[in-house]
Amino acid sequence: MVNIQSLKEEARKCLQEGKVKYIIGYEKGADGWKANPAFIKKPEDVEKLIWDPTCFHNLARFLVDEKRRKAKEKQPDTRPVGVVVKGCDSRAVVILLQEKFIERNDVYILGLSCEKAGVVDERKLARKLDGKKPVKIELGEKDNFLVFTDDGKAEIPVREILAERCLECKANFPVISDVLFGEKTKREVLNPFQSIEKMESLAQEDKWNFWKQTLAKCIRCYACRSVCPMCYCDECVSDTINFAVTADTTAEEKAQKIKWLEKSPVLSENIFYNLVRAIHLAGRCIDCGECERACPVNIPLRLLNKKMEKEALKLFGYEAGFDPSQPSLISCFKDEDPQDFIR
């Protein structure tokens, strides 16, 4: 079991010694049920830290903000930032290291093992509880979650309410860490690509009808992009204006920013945006599932990114987020790369 006290102690020590600037962890949210990201600056505040199956967020996302903040400061504080990561989140940190977006000594990684469990899927839980409101959730014994509601307690098998991406988990405990809490367990995953196999077996027109219907709902709020640690570009191709302007940027340069897609949330533009995001995340997405969780209109975004993950593995033997020294998927190649689709 992850000993939350040890986590708090380690955090307290780091802050007291001034080893880190602040620690990004999880705290109880205002509604008392879900975790929220927390930024602990003072040693006494480490008491706020929690760890439970509602810790969905990929805290590596805030390393991007930290880098931006440092870039603006004249004399930046070069101490690392402490970050609490789950297995999936640690793979995101590996990608950021691999792409040299951050340095290893910019981050002090406090790893937490999910210990064969993971985080819950709120919608699955709501269906299971049938209208009752959950108040607290814990990992219980014998592969069950203990869910407390206003009028009692329910023991629900982990498999039934675990988030989809946890059922396909490739890293049950952090693959990189400075300190690791909990055991290095391995969740038994029979088929890591189960969720897209159903999609792949559909006929072409059925696939199209599915995506047509679901992407028509997209309101282009860009929550998927905003919550992803790997979408760190200052200027995204799907935005219609050029952000990297200075006083010296000429009018021609500004006018030459290519407008790939319109801002309007019409189906064709929504498809383009989602395709662009998926292809730019090929070989970089580590399936933290946050994009799908953040989407307010419940678009199954994992089905796009997972396809790219599967093809990266199947076609090129490439897995993202385990080795910070490997090159990125599309900046390397093998002589044996398949070319049967090329005339």
Place this chain on the structure above:
Amino acid sequence: MEDTFEPRIVAFLCKWCSSAGSDLAGVSRMEYPSNVTPIQVMCSGSVSPLYIFSALNRGADGVLVSGCHPGDCHYIKGNYYARRRLALAKKLLEHIGLEPERFQMSWVSAAEGQKYTQIIKELVRELKPLGPQTKLRRKV
């Protein structure tokens, strides 16, 4: 009705090989369908998946990317990168239900004018029965 449909194909041809190959087809007076709008790029490796998506978004019925044979790239390695990147793009487009014939890749060298005409003829033949591309086309 279908006989009158002429697919509009956008072809990204690498300057050193495929574009030269298409020129060879032209000066040799080889006949091939006129459905192609060729866009010369410096290297097939410089073709971003965004170009493919954008061509389809703007109404292309088919997209072809053609480059030098592996090992013959003018920039040594560009076509290897293209092979990887565009394989992923092709899989993604098929995943959302786009007909696989609509995006194709080929290796055409500067001497293969004949091969280029064959590729275009096949492409047109495959795209005609599919009709106009309406799935990804921008509808404002």
Place this chain on the structure above:
Amino acid sequence: MDKILAKKDLSQWLKKLDSYDIYAPQKDEDQWTFSIVENSDAISLDYPNVVVPSKKVIFPQREFLLEFSQSNEKGYQIKEILPEEKSVIILGLRPCEGKAFSLMDRVFGGELKDPYYLKRREATTLISLSCSTPPSPHCFCLSVEGSPHSKEGLDVLLTDIGEKFYVESITEKGNRLIDQAKQVFHEPTSEERKKVEKIKSDAEKKIKREIKGLNNIPAKLKGMFDSPFWDEESMSCIRCGICTFLCPTCHCFDINDEVETSSPMLGKRVRTWDTCQFPDFTMHSSGHNPRPEKASRLRQRINHKFQYFVEVHQKYQCTGCGRCISLCPVGIDIIKVLEKVRDYGA
């Protein structure tokens, strides 16, 4: 006027209104959304709440403003595209959304009248369903001068009293709808009226969340513009657009020209929703951005709702629906932020 409508007669009333486009909450997988009703028998008003509020009907996420073209024969032409002449009913929206429309009416129907918004607004009749229980655990309408049975901005208010609806007509538009199906309605008895009173006052008691001392906050915010408070509060904000896109009162928009063909030139000027949370929100073409960081954008959202709008319109630009709280991916809670503002420096 007030009437009684049996729930089973609802579809009969709607059948009489078939000259209108009726938007009602319908379930799409596991989400409710306002969409046009094909079959009035399939409507059930027994729903929690929608994610995308009904503002999308009167203030659509994308609308055309004008069309421009240029050709050799006709030269330059610009044609205004006003909304179609179509009568619309939005059925089953919550009173907070009606209040949101009355707030937007001040913006779009004030000194400078927005013909696009107003045309749609006039053509739309709002039949609201009052809340007997709060649709969201984060509802706080009472704190922002709203209520679960508020009539502001609405034309008809329905209250669920079991097998029947208590129907209150508030405006002429509402009266017209009821008159079109007079036979389906009955007169309320005094017991039914009492029952409605009880349901309404009980509904108010069920609202769990509140902000105390909200009236001090506008002045407090004025003094906190440069405070490091905003840096602290916005640390977990990821700068998506969810809070503002899904807020029933938020109405910022962006205007873009979408060109279909360049030769001959043909295109449309399109208005789309915009949000203060996007990085390009107040980006100037010189490259200067007066609100570059998240802190300034969180401050903008809170100030706009609880200081600027109050100064201009003497109303809070918030209806207490709680969507921003329940849908924020990182759990930023506007009530907590306001409470911290209220207590800041104390």
